[in-house]
Amino acid sequence: MGLAAAAALGRAGRSATVLEQFEFGHDRGSSHGTARIFKVSYPEPQFVRLAQESLVRWRELEDQTGDEILMMTGMLDVGRIEGRREALKECGADFEFLAAAMIVLISQ
Numbered sequence: 001m002g003l004a005a006a007a008a009l010g011r012a013g014r015s016a017t018v019l020e021q022f023e024f025g026h027d028r029g030s031s032h033g034t035a036r037i038f039k040v041s042y043p044e045p046q047f048v049r050l051a052q053e054s055l056v057r058w059r060e061l062e063d064q065t066g067d068e069i070l071m072m073t074g075m076l077d078v079g080r081i082e083g084r085r086e087a088l089k090e091c092g093a094d095f096e097f098l099a100a101a102m103i104v105l106i107s108q
Contacts, residue, residue: 004057039075040093043083048091076103 006016022028038058040051058070077084081097088095098106 037075038070038072039077040091041075041077041084041088041095043087045087045090048087048093052091052093 002018002020006018009016020026027033038051038055040048040055042048042051055070062069085095085097
């Protein structure tokens with residue numbers, strides 16, 4: 001997060017100093033590993049929009065580096081849906097809500 005903020009400041013012509021507790025490329029951060037998740041399914045529209053904007057930034061970073069950084073594979077979000085449908089619709093997100101019986105059929 002800090003490095004991304006510093007990069008954005010640099011693109012805006014500002015300077016920034018980044019301090020890191022560990023060595024560059026360490027594996028101790030919350031973004032390390034292959035089992036991380038990226039989603040836009042939130043009950044609050046502001047978080048849906050934030051996720052949508054961050055996806056744009058991820059793709060820009062991939063274009064700049066030539067590396068695939070974020071692999072989208074689809075997601076099944078199970079649980080309470082209050083507010084999610086409305087927030088996703090409001091933000092124009094691509095989604096589909098499934099009933100439990102439909103999920104059972106798909107998984108067979």
